[in-house]
Amino acid sequence: MDFITLLQQLVNGISLGSMYALIAIGYTMVYGVLRLINFAHADIMMVGAFAAYYAADSLGFSLSFAFLFAVVVSVIVGILTDKIAYKPLRQAPRISLLITAIGVSFFLENLVNVTFGGTPKSFSVPEFFEQIINIKGAILTPTVIIVPIITILLLLVLLFILFKTKYGIAIRALAFDVKTVSLMGVDSNKIIMIVFILGSSLAGVSGLFWAISYPILTPYMGVMIGLKAFAAAVLGGIGSVTGAVLGGFILGFTEVVFVAFYPEMGGYKDAIAFVFLIFVLLFKPTGIMGINFEKSRF
Amino acid sequence: MNKNFIIYLTLAILFVLISPYLFDDYGVRILNNIFIFLILAASYNLINGVTGQFSLEPNGFVAIGAYVTALCLLSEDLKWDLFQLEDPAPWVLALNTSLVPALLLSGVVATIVAVFLAAPVFRVRGDYLAIVTLGFGFIIKVFAINSPEITNGSIGLNEIPSLINIYWTGGIAIITVLVMLNIVYSKYGRAMKAVRDDEDAASAIGINTFKIKTMAFGTSAFFEGVGGGLLAILLTTISPDLFTFFLTFQLLIIIVLGGLGSMTGTIIGTVLVIGGSEWLRFLDGPMNIFGIQTEAHPGLRMVIFSVILILVMLFAREGIMGKKELSTILRKKFKKGKDDVRD
Amino acid sequence: MMLEIRNITKKFGGIVAINDTSFNINKNEIFGLIGPNGAGKTTMFNIITGNYKPTSGKVFLDGKDITNKKNYKIVREGIARTFQNIRLFSSMSVLDNILIGFDNSIKYTYLESIFRFPRYFSQEKKTKEKAYEIMEFLGIEKFANELASSLSYGNQRKVEIARAMATNPKILLLDEPAAGMNPNETKQLAHLLFDIRDKFDITILLIEHDMKFVNHLCDKVLVLDYGKTIFEGKIEDAIQDEEVIKAYLGDFKHA
Numbered sequence: 001m002d003f004i005t006l007l008q009q010l011v012n013g014i015s016l017g018s019m020y021a022l023i024a025i026g027y028t029m030v031y032g033v034l035r036l037i038n039f040a041h042a043d044i045m046m047v048g049a050f051a052a053y054y055a056a057d058s059l060g061f062s063l064s065f066a067f068l069f070a071v072v073v074s075v076i077v078g079i080l081t082d083k084i085a086y087k088p089l090r091q092a093p094r095i096s097l098l099i100t101a102i103g104v105s106f107f108l109e110n111l112v113n114v115t116f117g118g119t120p121k122s123f124s125v126p127e128f129f130e131q132i133i134n135i136k137g138a139i140l141t142p143t144v145i146i147v148p149i150i151t152i153l154l155l156l157v158l159l160f161i162l163f164k165t166k167y168g169i170a171i172r173a174l175a176f177d178v179k180t181v182s183l184m185g186v187d188s189n190k191i192i193m194i195v196f197i198l199g200s201s202l203a204g205v206s207g208l209f210w211a212i213s214y215p216i217l218t219p220y221m222g223v224m225i226g227l228k229a230f231a232a233a234v235l236g237g238i239g240s241v242t243g244a245v246l247g248g249f250i251l252g253f254t255e256v257v258f259v260a261f262y263p264e265m266g267g268y269k270d271a272i273a274f275v276f277l278i279f280v281l282l283f284k285p286t287g288i289m290g291i292n293f294e295k296s297r298f
Numbered sequence: 299m300n301k302n303f304i305i306y307l308t309l310a311i312l313f314v315l316i317s318p319y320l321f322d323d324y325g326v327r328i329l330n331n332i333f334i335f336l337i338l339a340a341s342y343n344l345i346n347g348v349t350g351q352f353s354l355e356p357n358g359f360v361a362i363g364a365y366v367t368a369l370c371l372l373s374e375d376l377k378w379d380l381f382q383l384e385d386p387a388p389w390v391l392a393l394n395t396s397l398v399p400a401l402l403l404s405g406v407v408a409t410i411v412a413v414f415l416a417a418p419v420f421r422v423r424g425d426y427l428a429i430v431t432l433g434f435g436f437i438i439k440v441f442a443i444n445s446p447e448i449t450n451g452s453i454g455l456n457e458i459p460s461l462i463n464i465y466w467t468g469g470i471a472i473i474t475v476l477v478m479l480n481i482v483y484s485k486y487g488r489a490m491k492a493v494r495d496d497e498d499a500a501s502a503i504g505i506n507t508f509k510i511k512t513m514a515f516g517t518s519a520f521f522e523g524v525g526g527g528l529l530a531i532l533l534t535t536i537s538p539d540l541f542t543f544f545l546t547f548q549l550l551i552i553i554v555l556g557g558l559g560s561m562t563g564t565i566i567g568t569v570l571v572i573g574g575s576e577w578l579r580f581l582d583g584p585m586n587i588f589g590i591q592t593e594a595h596p597g598l599r600m601v602i603f604s605v606i607l608i609l610v611m612l613f614a615r616e617g618i619m620g621k622k623e624l625s626t627i628l629r630k631k632f633k634k635g636k637d638d639v640r641d
Numbered sequence: 642m643m644l645e646i647r648n649i650t651k652k653f654g655g656i657v658a659i660n661d662t663s664f665n666i667n668k669n670e671i672f673g674l675i676g677p678n679g680a681g682k683t684t685m686f687n688i689i690t691g692n693y694k695p696t697s698g699k700v701f702l703d704g705k706d707i708t709n710k711k712n713y714k715i716v717r718e719g720i721a722r723t724f725q726n727i728r729l730f731s732s733m734s735v736l737d738n739i740l741i742g743f744d745n746s747i748k749y750t751y752l753e754s755i756f757r758f759p760r761y762f763s764q765e766k767k768t769k770e771k772a773y774e775i776m777e778f779l780g781i782e783k784f785a786n787e788l789a790s791s792l793s794y795g796n797q798r799k800v801e802i803a804r805a806m807a808t809n810p811k812i813l814l815l816d817e818p819a820a821g822m823n824p825n826e827t828k829q830l831a832h833l834l835f836d837i838r839d840k841f842d843i844t845i846l847l848i849e850h851d852m853k854f855v856n857h858l859c860d861k862v863l864v865l866d867y868g869k870t871i872f873e874g875k876i877e878d879a880i881q882d883e884e885v886i887k888a889y890l891g892d893f894k895h896a
Binding site: 477480481484485486488489491492494496498499500502503504505507513559621 | 716722730756808
């Protein structure tokens with residue numbers, strides 16, 4: 001494969017990886033503060049995509065408004081999920097919380113299914129995004145260039161929030177020790193809500209990006225994407241936001257390159273995330289960034 | 299042996315024996331379904347309810363079991379006929395057994411895969427088990443679609459010989475429940491419950507928690523594989539998109555509703571959910587609510603199911619039986635002495 | 642020498658929890674590990690039981706090096722422990738909690754239990770009898786079929802001790818066994834521990850804050866402060882020692 005094609009694949013891969021990364025951030029942050037794998041998280045991305053579709057298609061919004069609509073709806077769903085389903089179970093055994101999360105995930109998928117019907121929906125992508133840009137032989141679209149750039153910008157904003165604002169510091173403290181943080185007068189439920197707001201908004205953005213990049217929407221699209229995003233989060237090091245983004249990029253890139261090199265095995269690309277996951281668990285459970293949450297349990 | 303227990307067992311066997319005469323064809327079909335789901339739910343309860351490890355594995359192992367049994371039971375000629383995308387692999391052609399070895403092989407293959415799957419996860423504590431098993435279910439589907447020389451790809455396999463009847467499903471269901479009960483009332487079951495209640499205290503008292511979790515998971519996989527084999531024969535036709543997450547989800551509702559860890563609860567839960575699922579089918583079609591005609595909304599049934607699960611977790615987490623068995627409740631009522639410890 | 646702790650150091654990142662500590666415990670001794678909060682006592686326990694790996698140093702049980710063994714394997718070597726906050730198995734009966742302690746000595750396989758071979762029945766019966774022996778010794782046999790978590794605090798403590806005894810240990814590690822007990826219960830516990838030491842021929846190591854209890858019970862004590870040994874020897878001498886007094890700032894007035 002020549003350099004130009006490799007570059008093209010790289011950009012495509014990073015673009016796909018960005019969408020994984022945006023969702024992976026939500027997984028890693030919620031796991032950090034709640035030790036919960038929020039199964040419903042990727043479905044929030046799906047809800048965001050469908051919200052954008054609904055806004056553009058039925059309400060006739062322009063893309064920017066559809067974008068805002070998607071993010072707002074995602075955030076609302078995220079907040080409601082925590083308030084209704086997770087908050088009452090803060091003191092419950094972990095397995096209860098996991099089961100509830102599965103229930104919420106299934107609920108969202110089927111609610112969208114009933115509301116919009118089972119046939120895949122076609123998102124009308126504005127022509128701007130479908131232009132072909134030819135850079136020295138590499139075939140690109142505006143989408144694959146814009147998506148990674150915005151993702152990195154959002155990551156920087158998030159890192160700023162986490163490390164330079166008082167809420168961010170509270171979030172990071174909460175990830176380490178819930179009891180002590182509450183004793184210091186921090187309202188842990190409010191912090192958790194902020195985590196859900198941040199994670200859900202990024203998922204909503206990812207949903208919109210996905211709708212633009214792969215304009216066929218189904219209610220169950222979140223399942224596979226969610227699994228992969230979670231694998232990316234584990235690969236990068238669960239608990240680390242930077243790790244989530246790194247993991248997302250690596251996964252996206254690997255998937256794209258794999259299909260480019262082995263087109264006849266293309267059907268197996270979905271298994272790559274799974275392989276990464278098992279590999280990480282076997283050899284380096286703390287992932288690339290290596291954050292270790294284990295405090296004394298004895 | 300507990301006197302009450304022998305009575306229940308005899309009643310159960312009698313019920314299975316006379317069931318074809320009690321129910322019509324439709325009823326027998328539902329009963330077959332209930333028995334198979336009972337096999338699956340009872341084994342799923344072992345890893346989830348008794349050992350407390352949240353797993354989403356059933357649909358994957360059911361799929362493995364279904365395919366293994368189907369491939370074992372189809373004759374070589376049939377295979378040449380059915381495989382359209384690619385010629386069947388030589389070992390696939392050579393694979394040919396009768397019913398019981400096929401079912402046993404289904405179980406064994408599922409167990410082997412389970413051990414390889416769970417070992418990396420259990421080494422790291424088990425938080426990721428759910429997501430790994432969820433992914434596993436999808437990978438099995440990916441594999442089934444992309445290996446046409448083994449599975450006939452998306453087309454699937456049909457004309458599986460119909461070798462079983464209600465005596466098989468009912469009989470194996472009874473055997474599964476017995477096996478699970480025997481495990482639970484042994485030192486292994488005690489260790490599993492200890493791992494569920496307090497994993498760190500369990501290892502502090504000498505239990506090899508990794509081994510116990512893997513044993514529970516492997517055992518669950520075995521019976522889920524067997525159940526899958528039975529399902530394949532019952533349906534006579536299988537394909538990659540038959541074994542979706544919804545199957546696992548139904549089993550989850552069953553064991554949660556019945557009470558995680560309780561065998562009695564699982565039995566009650568299976569009857570309620572599978573029976574109820576039939577009854578709730580009307581939700582997917584057009585309905586007449588207080589004289590108002592609504593359109594058909596396929597999928598409404600699933601929405602209701604997920605709401606039920608969430609409500610149970612929020613308000614009745616222990617399910618119907620909690621962790622108790624019928625024998626516990628009856629014993630407490632009649633206050634037996636210290637020689638009757640079936641708790 | 643039943644337990645030998647040789648130059649154990651434990652660091653958590655930059656924090657030195659235990660600083661080059663050594664001590665020995667002889668067979669049948671009742672040994673107290675005392676010191677102000679945060680001195681490293683529970684950390685030392687966790688190193689002995691294999692829950693933490695020491696940064697350096699070694700642990701010998703009855704002459705055998707057990708330093709880097711996994712925690713559940715160390716139980717089989719002969720060390721059993723209880724926890725400060727009583728960690729019983731909440732869904733199970735008192736009897737079942739204790740039976741779990743015996744599980745390592747119960748000899749039937751998975752398949753034998755599934756198919757209910759005769760060995761299952763004989764082993765279960767034998768073990769149940771042994772469990773009742775321990776329960777009767779501790780006076781809790783009437784609670785055998787009760788849910789372990791429904792007992793009073795003092796009785797739960799006894800169940801935890803019974804469960805630890807079921808593993809047939811050479812040395813019993815007790816983490817603040819008298820915590821939450823009134824003086825009467827504490828006296829009973831001390832008598833009980835003496836009886837256990839004699840009847841089961843074991844050694845006892847305990848962490849405690851109740852100085853009267855320690856005074857009554859322990860042959861020797863080790864006083865830790867900030868991870869370092871500041872005294873080892875008889876408790877009467879410990880009370881007089883200047884370093885110890887400084888570390889406790891007068892707690893000994895209550896002894």
